[in-house]
Every structure is written in structure tokens, then in C-alpha cells.
Amino acid sequence: MSNATVVVVTSGKGGVGKTTTSAAIASALAKEGYQVCAIDFDVGLRNLDLIMGAERRVVFDLVNVVRGEATIKQALVRDKKLNNLFLLPASQTRDKDALTEEGVASVISELRHYFDWIVCDSPAGIERGATLAMRHADEAIIVSNPEVSSVRDCDRIIGLLDAKTQVAEQGGRMPKHLLITRYDSARAKTGDMLATDDVVDILSVPLIGVIPESKDVLKASNVGLPVTLADEGSPAARAYMEATRRLLGENIPVTIPEEKKGLFGKIFKGRAA
Amino acid sequence: MNILSLFGKRSQSASVAKNRLQILLAHERAGNSADAALISSLREDILAVVAKRIDIDPDAVRLEMDRDGDVTTLGIDIELPPSAARAS
Numbered sequence: 001m002s003n004a005t006v007v008v009v010t011s012g013k014g015g016v017g018k019t020t021t022s023a024a025i026a027s028a029l030a031k032e033g034y035q036v037c038a039i040d041f042d043v044g045l046r047n048l049d050l051i052m053g054a055e056r057r058v059v060f061d062l063v064n065v066v067r068g069e070a071t072i073k074q075a076l077v078r079d080k081k082l083n084n085l086f087l088l089p090a091s092q093t094r095d096k097d098a099l100t101e102e103g104v105a106s107v108i109s110e111l112r113h114y115f116d117w118i119v120c121d122s123p124a125g126i127e128r129g130a131t132l133a134m135r136h137a138d139e140a141i142i143v144s145n146p147e148v149s150s151v152r153d154c155d156r157i158i159g160l161l162d163a164k165t166q167v168a169e170q171g172g173r174m175p176k177h178l179l180i181t182r183y184d185s186a187r188a189k190t191g192d193m194l195a196t197d198d199v200v201d202i203l204s205v206p207l208i209g210v211i212p213e214s215k216d217v218l219k220a221s222n223v224g225l226p227v228t229l230a231d232e233g234s235p236a237a238r239a240y241m242e243a244t245r246r247l248l249g250e251n252i253p254v255t256i257p258e259e260k261k262g263l264f265g266k267i268f269k270g271r272a273a
Numbered sequence: 274m275n276i277l278s279l280f281g282k283r284s285q286s287a288s289v290a291k292n293r294l295q296i297l298l299a300h301e302r303a304g305n306s307a308d309a310a311l312i313s314s315l316r317e318d319i320l321a322v323v324a325k326r327i328d329i330d331p332d333a334v335r336l337e338m339d340r341d342g343d344v345t346t347l348g349i350d351i352e353l354p355p356s357a358a359r360a361s
Contacts, residue, residue: 055297056340059312070313073332092301222290 004112007119007247008137010161012153014124016145017181020217022121023051023226024237025141028244030085031228034116037076039088039107041133042123043098046090053080053224054087063091066103072110081229086115096129108136126156131164138167139175141247142205145182146194154178154203177208179243184213185256196254209243210256211236235259296342312336315347323351330354 009022019042026038040048043063049055054077060070065088072088079085088111091098111118122133134140140161144154161174168174180196187193200207212235220230228237228244235257245252316336323329333352338345 050293050297055293057337059336059338060309064309069309071332074316074335093304219286222286224289224293 002112004115005117005139006108006112006137007117007139007141008122008134009119009141009143010122010130010134010157011143011150012124012126012130012157013145013150016143016150017211017217018124018143019047019051019121020221020227021141021143021179021181021211021240022048022119024228024240025244025247026117026119027052027079027082027085027226028228028241029117029119029247030079030082032244032248033084035084035114036117036119037086037088037111037115038119038121039111039133040090040121041099041129042121043090043094043096043129044092045123046092048121049077049087049089050224051221052087052226054089055224058089061089061091062107063094063098065107066099072107072114081225096123096127099128099132101132101135104132105136126160130157131160134161134165136166137161137174139177139247141177141179141208142203143179143181144199144203146180146184146188146196146199148194151194151199151202158203158205176205177243177247178203178205179209179211180207181211182213183210183256185258196256207254208246209239210254211239211243212256212258214259233260296340300340308338312338312347319349319351327353 009018009025011018022038026036030036038048038052039062040046041062042048049058057077060075062075064070065072065075076086076088079087108118120133120137123129142154142157144150158176161176162168165174178200180199183196184193188195196207196210214234214236216231216234217227217236220227223230227234228240231237238257242252242255316334320331320334323334329351335350337348337350339348
């Protein structure tokens with residue numbers, strides 16, 4: 001029996017940062033020395049390959065594996081920088097119905113033998129792709145922006161995690177972690193944005209991390225590096241590293257990292273803070 | 274953060290992004306299903322040739338592709354069993 005942990009990164013709403021989070025956390029886990037596989041479940045609209053900078057090296061994909069056209073080992077793309085980090089890409093040309101429940105089950109159960117952590121990047125929505133991504137998870141990271149529609153969609157997803165997963169069907173309760181992304185402390189302070197406590201109160205899911213709104217996220221995606229590998233000192237990278245340590249079971253308080261100001265920054269920007 | 278950034282040099286990440294997208298989209302618009310089929314057949318052929326000399330695990334043959342603009346490279350990685358390496 002393997003000791004692998006399958007974690008789904010999900011949100012319901014699109015554009016909140018599931019793929020950024022999947023790449024950042026998978027890389028952070030790999031940096032900690034674990035064998036890690038990230039799976040893109042967004043069949044037809046894959047993007048995890050692009051965010052991880054592996055797009056030029058994709059040959060086979062999840063649908064090829066599910067259909068028996070390639071083995072898992074053939075489809076896995078090794079990361080350029082970390083040799084213990086792998087990507088199982090989604091298919092770009094087919095639609096989500098190309099994935100079968102049995103196919104996904106067998107892929108996950110085989111991956112459990114090779115890896116310590118399997119990170120499933122869920123598509124947006126609550127349809128087949130999203131339910132298959134969460135189906136075999138042992139834990140869930142729920143990604144929300146501090147914004148009303150995102151929080152509402154997370155609530156819907158929490159309902160699905162408690163009903164449509166194997167853990168739930170076997171009478172268990174899926175451990176869930178809330179990750180708030182694109183957070184702006186200044187706007188939360190002035191009351192223009194939901195604060196982390198508000199979101200935690202509404203969803204009743206323990207907080208695993210708060211990722212501040214950061215220019216470094218876009219810069220990292222431009223060059224095809226997970227933000228945790230692109231610029232380790234950036235606030236977003238530090239927040240993702242912290243969240244990863246909590247995922248690994250460390251009991252550390254949640255902080256919201258801020259931009260480290262250089263000498264000029266301190267002189268010129270100090271008054272604005 | 275390098276010394277040039279002190280003098281206000283613009284970050285180049287956007288041009289990297291544009292270049293990556295141009296390569297990727299040119300490839301995707303052309304239809305990329307040929308790649309998988311080609312790799313699959315190449316793999317079979319190479320496996321057959323190697324298997325004539327060495328008893329290898331089919332899973333120990335990895336083919337990797339890297340597309341860069343007009344140039345696509347194919348890497349073949351065959352893991353030889355310890356006994357085969359010595360025998361040859």
C-alpha cells in the first residue's frame with residue numbers, strides 16, 4: 001500500500017487561481033524533496049503545461065492514457081528544474097467526456113505507487129471534469145478570491161466534496177483547506193474587500209494560506225515558471241511556501257507576506273503604506 | 274532583481290510570454306495529433322530494433338519531444354538493464 005496523498009485544487013469559479021496554485025504548491029512540495037505529480041483535468045482547455053513551462057514537451061496526455069494509447073510513464077513530462085516533479089497534461093483537442101470514471105480511477109491508483117503527492121488541477125464548473133478531478137482526492141484545497149461570487153461558488157464545491165467523492169461515499173469527511181488568493185490587505189483594512197476572517201466564517205473551512213495580490217504571479221506565468229520557483233522572495237511565493245508547510249502538517253500561524261521594500265522603496269513608498 | 278532594474282530597465286517577461294504563445298499556438302492551430310501518433314510508431318520501431326540485441330522493459334524507453342519554433346527535437350532515452358550493459 002502506498003502512502004501517497006491526492007489533493008484536489010478546486011473552486012467552482014474560473015479565474016481565481018487554481019492552475020497558479022496547483023503549479024505553485026506542486027513545485028513547493030517537490031522543493032521539499034517529495035516525489036510529486038501534477039495532473040491537469042481541464043480537458044479541452046489545458047493550461048497547467050503553460051504555467052509550468054512544459055508546453056513544448058507535451059506528447060501524450062491524460063486522455064491517451066485513459067484510452068490505453070500511451071502508458072502513464074510515457075505521458076508524464078518531467079519538470080525542467082526539479083527532477084522529482086512531473087506533469088500529466090490534459091488533452092487539448094478532446095472534450096471532457098473523453099475521460100471515463102474507471103479510466104481516471106486506474107490512472108490515480110497507478111500514480112499512487114510512484115508519487116508521494118498527486119496534485120489534481122480541477123477545471124472550473126461543477127460538471128464531469130470537476131467531479132472527476134475531486135473524485136479520488138484524500139484532501140481538498142479550495143481556492144477563493146475575497147469576492148462574493150467566488151465565495152458562493154466555493155460553497156457549492158464544498159457541497160460536492162461532501163457528496164460526490166469516494167471519501168464521502170465511504171462515510172468519511174474530506175479534509176478541506178481554504179486558500180484565499182489575490183488578497184489586498186489595504187483594501188480589506190478599509191472595508192472595501194472581504195477580510196480573510198469573513199471568508200473563513202462564511203465557508204467554515206480552516207485557512208491554509210492567504211496569497212497577496214502580486215505582480216510576480218503574472219511575471220512567473222509569462223516565463224513559464226511556477227511562482228514558487230520563479231522568485232522565491234516574492235510575497236506570493238512566500239505565501240505559497242507557507243501554505244505548503246501547513247499542507248505537510250506543520251502548525252504555523254497564517255501570515256500575509258508583504259513586499260520586501262529595498263532602501264529606495266522605504267524612502268519613496270514608506271508614506272503610502 | 275538585478276543591478277539593471279535599479280536603472281529602470283523594463284522587465285522582459287512579457288516578450289518571453291509572447292514568444293512562447295506564438296510557438297505554442299502555431300503548433301496547436303496546425304493540429305497536434307500527428308505528434309502523438311508519430312511518437313507512438315517511432316517508439317514501436319525503436320523498441321523492436323533494440324529488442325533484437327537486448328532484453329529491455331518496454332517502459333524503459335522514453336521518447337521526448339521539444340518544439341522550438343521551426344525546429345523540433347526528439348530525444349530517445351533507453352534504460353539498459355545492468356546485465357545488458359556488461360554483455361555488450
